Amino acid sequence: MNNSELLASSIFRLIGRGTGFIFAGVILGGGLSWPLMKIALENTSPQVFLIWRLAFATISAFILVKMTRQFRIPGREVWFPIISVACLQMGAFLWLITIGVTMVPAGRAALLAYTSPIWMIPLAVVWLNEKLDRSVIASLVFGLAGLAFLLLPSTHTLSNTEALLGKGLLLLAAVVWAFQIALLRRYPSGWTTLQLLPWQLLVATFGLSSLTVGFSDVSLLQGLDIQSLMVTTYVGVISTTFVFWGMLHIARTMPAISSTISFLGIPAVGLLSSVLLLSERLDFGLVAGFVMIAIAVFIQSKNSRS
Numbered sequence: 349m350n351n352s353e354l355l356a357s358s359i360f361r362l363i364g365r366g367t368g369f370i371f372a373g374v375i376l377g378g379g380l381s382w383p384l385m386k387i388a389l390e391n392t393s394p395q396v397f398l399i400w401r402l403a404f405a406t407i408s409a410f411i412l413v414k415m416t417r418q419f420r421i422p423g424r425e426v427w428f429p430i431i432s433v434a435c436l437q438m439g440a441f442l443w444l445i446t447i448g449v450t451m452v453p454a455g456r457a458a459l460l461a462y463t464s465p466i467w468m469i470p471l472a473v474v475w476l477n478e479k480l481d482r483s484v485i486a487s488l489v490f491g492l493a494g495l496a497f498l499l500l501p502s503t504h505t506l507s508n509t510e511a512l513l514g515k516g517l518l519l520l521a522a523v524v525w526a527f528q529i530a531l532l533r534r535y536p537s538g539w540t541t542l543q544l545l546p547w548q549l550l551v552a553t554f555g556l557s558s559l560t561v562g563f564s565d566v567s568l569l570q571g572l573d574i575q576s577l578m579v580t581t582y583v584g585v586i587s588t589t590f591v592f593w594g595m596l597h598i599a600r601t602m603p604a605i606s607s608t609i610s611f612l613g614i615p616a617v618g619l620l621s622s623v624l625l626l627s628e629r630l631d632f633g634l635v636a637g638f639v640m641i642a643i644a645v646f647i648q649s650k651n652s653r654s
Contacts, residue, residue, distance in 0.1 A: 374594035379617020381587035382458040383625040385449050388579040392572060394446045395560045397580060400572070402438065402553040404584025405592075409546035412589065418543045429537045429544055434551035436528040438592065443556070444521035451514025453628050458618030459498050459637055460518035462611060465644070466491050467526040476533055487644040491612075494640030500633035541597045545589070612641050 388397055413419045422430060449457040469488055472478040499515060537544065560566060572580075595611065619638055622628045 370594045371598060374591050374598070374611070375613040375617055377586045378591040378595075378611075378614035379458065380621050381583045381591075382449065382454040382615070382618035383622040384579045384583055384587075385446065386454040386622070386626060388576045388583070389446070389450055392576045392580075393566055394443075394450060395556075395564065395566050396572065397576070398442055398446050399553065399557050399560060400577075400580045401442070401584045401588055402549060402556060404581050405588035406546060406549040406553050408585040408589045409549050409593070412593075413542055413546055416542065418540060419546075420539065420543050422539075422544075422547050426537050426539050426544065426547075428535060429532065429539070430547045430551060432531055433528060433544070433548040434555065436524050436531075438548055438552035438588075439555060440524045441521050441528070442552075442588075444517045444524065448514045448517040448521065451510045452518060453622065454626060455615075455619035455622035455628050456498060456634055457514070457518055458615035458622070459494070459634075459641065460515055460615075461521050461525075462615040463491065463495050463498075463519065463522045463641075464526040464529070465612065466495060467523045468529060471526060471530040475530055483647050487647045490640045490644040490647070494637040494644065497633045497637035497640060541593055545593050549589070549592075612644065616642060 385397070410419075445457065445461045448461065452460070465487065469480070469484065473480060591614075598611075616638065619634070623630060
């Protein structure tokens with residue numbers, strides 16, 4: 349067995365045995381991206397940041413599928429999951445959170461964007477025929493309570509109007525993500541998430557770049573410096589390629605409600621890392637919202653293990 353085959357075999361074994369490892373990486377990698385985005389967007393426009401984020405993610409995703417020997421040329425049978433994820437999760441979701449985090453503190457933004465379980469539950473029950481048990485209902489109650497606290501006015505926002513718009517964009521992002529998860533489970537493909545990922549990222553990168561060049565006068569190098577490039581590289585490779593693959597992989601192997609509620613661990617890390625890296629203060633609504641959502645995560649994760 350040569351080095352390439354040995355590496356591919358090792359990665360496959362890790363994926364097969366280590367869903368918990370993948371889940372932990374998703375939580376940490378996705379959570380740290382929120383304060384890092386805030387740092388990068390101090391000097392870089394949201395369009396430029398997002399294009400470079402997707403570009404780095406695309407390159408790393410193609411390298412990953414080649415290393416694991418899962419590279420495939422897509423046919424017509426997989427264009428729906430490629431285009432839908434590119435447009436919704438990698439296009440609309442990322443654009444909404446990138447704009448939203450410029451208007452709302454990073455910790456609060458992370459919590460709002462990952463309220464997808466609240467919007468996922470009616471979709472899963474009506475569209476995917478999943479059943480509501482006691483743990484899911486309890487998680488929903490705590491999640492709604494947490495959302496209510498997060499929507500309280502914050503002294504950290506620049507203005508009430510800007511805060512309201514930013515929160516609205518972040519909640520819309522959560523709705524888009526929930527809808528995308530439901531689509532994946534409603535219309536599964538025969539490809540693995542890793543095989544689809546580079547093509548989804550490529551379509552998203554090409555689409556966003558075309559829109560930016562065609563409809564704005566923003567330079568793709570505007571505001572880029574060493575710090576912004578380092579942050580964008582991390583967010584592209586780790587928080588996009590690895591986290592998106594991990595989220596899609598977990599979403600296709602776990603019940604939709606359980607997976608989306610468990611993903612609330614990402615904003616929990618985002619909140620704590622924003623306090624440490626950006627010195628964001630914790631107000632009552634933010635702390636109460638975090639506690640309510642943490643309880644929801646604990647209830648559902650405990651139920652998933654039993």
